[in-house]
Amino acid sequence: MPVTIFDVAERAGVSISTVSRVLNNRDRVHAATRERVLEAVRELGYQRNALAQSLATQQTNMMGLVIPMVNDPFFFEIVRGVEDAATAKDYSLLIASQPYPAQEHRYLNLFRRGYVDAMVLIAADIQEHEVKQVIEQGVPVVLVQQYHDSIPSFGVDNYGGAHMMVRHLLDLGYRRIAYITGTDYTIDNAERLRGLRDCLAEHGLDLPDTYIARGDYRHGSGYDAMKLLLQLPDRPEAVFAANDQMALDAIRATKDYGLHVPGDIAVVGFDDISLAHYVDPPLTTVAQPAYELGYQSASLALEIVNTRRNGCRIEPKHVNLPTRLVVRRSCGANAK
Amino acid sequence: MPVTIFDVAERAGVSISTVSRVLNNRDRVHAATRERVLEAVRELGYQRNALAQSLATQQTNMMGLVIPMVNDPFFFEIVRGVEDAATAKDYSLLIASQPYPAQEHRYLNLFRRGYVDAMVLIAADIQEHEVKQVIEQGVPVVLVQQYHDSIPSFGVDNYGGAHMMVRHLLDLGYRRIAYITGTDYTIDNAERLRGLRDCLAEHGLDLPDTYIARGDYRHGSGYDAMKLLLQLPDRPEAVFAANDQMALDAIRATKDYGLHVPGDIAVVGFDDISLAHYVDPPLTTVAQPAYELGYQSASLALEIVNTRRNGCRIEPKHVNLPTRLVVRRSCGANAK
DNA sequence: TTTCGGTGTAAAAACGCTTTTACAAACTAT
DNA sequence: ATAGTTTGTAAAAGCGTTTTTACACCGAAA
Structure with missing residues (x-):
């Protein structure tokens, strides 16, 4: 039922490699051929299978996010930050919300290899060795509001x-x-x-x-x-x-x-x-600085992905973002 | 670097199919062999690549969720419902939050074939034909707070x-x-x-x-x-x-x-x-009934996945969930 | 002793892509 | 006219699984 790259190739009268090259703008493809391929894609309503693509490229463009399942606007802001940072780099978010108390199986799927290129863990109730295991699998992890040696993390002051x-x-x-x-x-x-x-x-x-x-x-x-x-x-x-x-x-x-x-x-x-x-x-x-917290964590995580790809390595460290006093009326000061 | 099923097979001195069968509890495997495989898995810290698995099984156990990017507790409750329904069926959530105004590219990744087995769209600003296209690709879609002919949906009264x-x-x-x-x-x-x-x-x-x-x-x-x-x-x-x-x-x-x-x-x-x-x-x-809205939508989506697998089909229809009057003080009634 | 259902395992064929390699054909330079 | 270079495309080799098919081996029945 679903249309694959083969169907497109057949329709356009070319090989699948040509179709792939057209779709990825790789190498030179004769203008006429390209047009025929695009035409076939359109006619068949072809969409690449993202799974296969990720498997082949070894890259999913997805970032995992684990957050506590509490309806706290503070966390929401963090998520917004993470989301924006991810989007800026063309990444999607795979969110697992961790209930109180933590039930392993609910978010464990996220850890399964291959699905995410990087992870951000927000105030997650997760054993250090579990995190280390994920990192060893090649998936960079950044912690938010949580501290462990040798894992990069962000917190507030x-x-x-x-x-x-x-x-x-x-x-x-x-x-x-x-x-x-x-x-x-x-x-x-x-x-x-x-x-x-x-x-x-x-x-x-x-x-x-x-x-x-x-x-x-x-x-x-x-x-x-x-x-x-x-x-x-x-x-x-x-x-x-x-x-x-x-x-x-x-x-x-x-x-x-x-x-x-x-x-x-x-x-x-x-x-x-x-x-x-x-x-x-x-x-x-x-x-x-909730938004900042999310934004910077996600940015760092993706940066690690990138530098790693170039064979480099970023030293893990903990960063505390500054807090800000907001004076309203409950303290007795008569600020508006 | 990452350890694959081949490494495990080699270590255990068996073929990859045996490893696979052990991991999936399929067919009979000699007790001794099984133990050797498990041992190898443990020693190597092997984790299956979820991507490859999904590609082979044609099933991801992931549900896509599109929500408007607004910090509204109401949406949060819906998400909780969706999450619970998904979890109950061992599904993970892939969340894309749609900013106001909608920028296509931010959640389009979700639509890419293969990544999700089903989708729930919450008050999403999406063209009907786009949704239809997703459905044609074989991914059931359930709408929340949004109505389109021939697409199942939930709303409130x-x-x-x-x-x-x-x-x-x-x-x-x-x-x-x-x-x-x-x-x-x-x-x-x-x-x-x-x-x-x-x-x-x-x-x-x-x-x-x-x-x-x-x-x-x-x-x-x-x-x-x-x-x-x-x-x-x-x-x-x-x-x-x-x-x-x-x-x-x-x-x-x-x-x-x-x-x-x-x-x-x-x-x-x-x-x-x-x-x-x-x-x-x-x-x-x-x-x-925000939670219910989410729970029922997600349940329906997964049910469609299931029935489809058995060759059946569920008729799309719109369901309105009942609302409830909450009397507090701003109306002048002196309820507590 | 030969034939026959189990068992347990290996080999191979998907799954749907990307990417490398190889190779024609069509050019340019000699 | 020949050698050398582009250019465009096809074939094939991955990516890491699952699943089907095939096939040895073994003990039991003929």
Whole structure:
């Protein structure tokens, strides 16, 4: 049923190599012959079989992308960046979204050799040796928001962002600052907490254990954490949530508790999700260069593909992209 | 560099067909031989080349998905549905996101024969003949939120949803009801408008032209539309925006205008995006069964693949999934 | 002892392309 | 007129699998 290159060749009265050369603009082909081939292609509605082509050329022009399956605009922005970078180099995206908790089989197909020329793994819950295995198969991998030796990766300056944010809170006069944690084993969370601690320490302040409330980054977890903080005898003046999702929960919890943000207590977050400037009060937060993160990772991955093709090699290293403080109203500063 | 089935065969001292049979659990293979092959696979870290496998089997276990490149949680839910349905049948997703406005080349790769066994097109800006061409190549296509004769498709009951919503507004006592349109050439928009018109007509009411303000579904467009409506001499009592995004804009516009929602004017939307229950006031809207939409479309697509394999054929038809009214506070009803 | 169904394996033919090699035919230079 | 160079095309060799076909080998039945 499907029409192949042979059908075209027969129709045009040439050999398949001629058809191939016409289709790929390779070598010289007599103008008349070319026209006959093109005509045959048109008449038969021929489309190359991409699979066969990839098999022959050893190149798929596809990039694999593994992302956590969470409806987070932050990830969406990363994907946009990846997509743009891929498109710029004429690559398509093969996306596998990894559910929480990770079920191997769902994205394992992506790893099967041959399908993708390169991969970008975003905050993926994947064993290091699995990644190494993929790399050994000849597929360059770039990690986003995840760190492993000898694998190139991109992240954001969590430490600097948190530091900047806390500095801002201190400047506004707050002294009793609490933290709602993300999933505690993530480096992001650790770095943000470290930024907070260090900044406080630099100002001679301390972060008591009671001021660390556990969340898990997910929707809802900030609510309970905030309730705990609100009931503390020496209630904090400002609460820094490890991400915006939880900061919104915290604001909701505060309202439900009968207090006002930022009048009674300031709440700030991290990520700058699009919701952040919609809520009431608009959320002060740390913006991550999500799009950049995606764009640069994908670009690097494809660059590695390219340099490898020329026999070169790019040294793996980790790059932290800078974060940006976004001051809105939830911190008590009266920026618009 | 990459290890192939030949390497495994050599190492195990068997022929490649034996290796293949072991890997696919086909036919009987002597237990000892099988063990030797498996051992060789392990030692060499062999992974099958998926490309070659797909070429040989004429089946990729991949499903193509085209979605508009907009950060809309609604689409995200659809994708989740598609993903789940695909995963359930052991399929992977090849996602192409179509930017606004559509640039052909970005997702055209998906159409290239061989890469996907089936496709789901979500609200895609694609010519009918292009779709037909894909189908002729033997790849079943299912449309979501888009209608073409002789192509199976899923949509939501836009008419019913709008009707239901307007009925609700009428029940609340509003009589002067205005509409902020979506992109005017879409069927969704037309159906919602028709639902509104009919419902008003059933109650002996009319929709004056001045009560139809143009938007384009996109972020921001509802703001200007609302401004127009607010300045009308006989200001509407309630405004029905063609989607939530614009409804949120409308609420913002109303606030900026110095009026109160829902005190001075009610605002409702369509879609039930996740933002809808975060904003102040929480938005009354029509929920679409986004997840279901995705799940059912993907399931159907794969079912067609299957039945086709058995020589059968499924009649293409359009299915509308029911919508659901979500009453929050922006309509003036004091539901929580 | 010959014939006959299983078994287990190898060889070869797809799958649909690209690319290299080889070779005519048609030119240009001598 | 002959040798040397383009130019255009065909044939064949991959790419890495699966699957079909063929065929030894073995024990059991005749």
